[in-house]
Amino acid sequence: MDVLYFAWVRERIGLPKEKVETEAATVNDLVAELSAREDRYAAAFADLSALRVALDQELSDFDASLAGVREVAFFPPMTGG
């Protein structure tokens, strides 16, 4: 699946988008998998209360299932307007 990062999450991880091969069942599982890879991921995902997640471009939750999901995005709370 495609995993996208925005704002300071993108800066901390160091890339805007990557393809991830994963068997993760939920967003939380994917976060754990990514965090175990390298420190920069662990740093970005250290405080999930400061993060939001979108699944296929719809705002979702960290305990949501990844079944059938093609695109996951992680970002801080939005500041539009």
Place this chain on the structure above:
Amino acid sequence: MRIAVQEEEFDLGAESNDFAAQDTANGAIVTFTGVVRDMAEGDLDVMEIEHYPGMTERAIAKIAREAKLRWSLGDVLVIHRYGRLAPGDRIMMVATAAPHRKDAFEAAEYLMDYLKSRAPFWKKEITTSGAEWVAAKDEDEDALTRW
């Protein structure tokens, strides 16, 4: 309903005129314009706005559709810019047209409240002393509870 997510400037006068020149059943038109503000320190050079192409348009369309369900609206316009903006630049505008002003005002406020914390934009302030991402405010999230 028109939604535009764009890097280039928009012409506030022309957009307002075009929006107003429509269905004569709408007796009330409300427009709101957001402008890049230089904070108290007065040292803002650039406001960088990042967004999530694809999700941004979907999220705004969803918010606008919800507004049309809640209020009696003739039309809705949302323009939101991204990229590098300077203090005084217009960031975005919202316009609502309705038979009556209460619907137009309330729907415009609703759109603004939701655009602030449910449309995937992120602002970064670049000042003479460095760059910092603008943090979301609790009051912006709280503002949604009144709807």
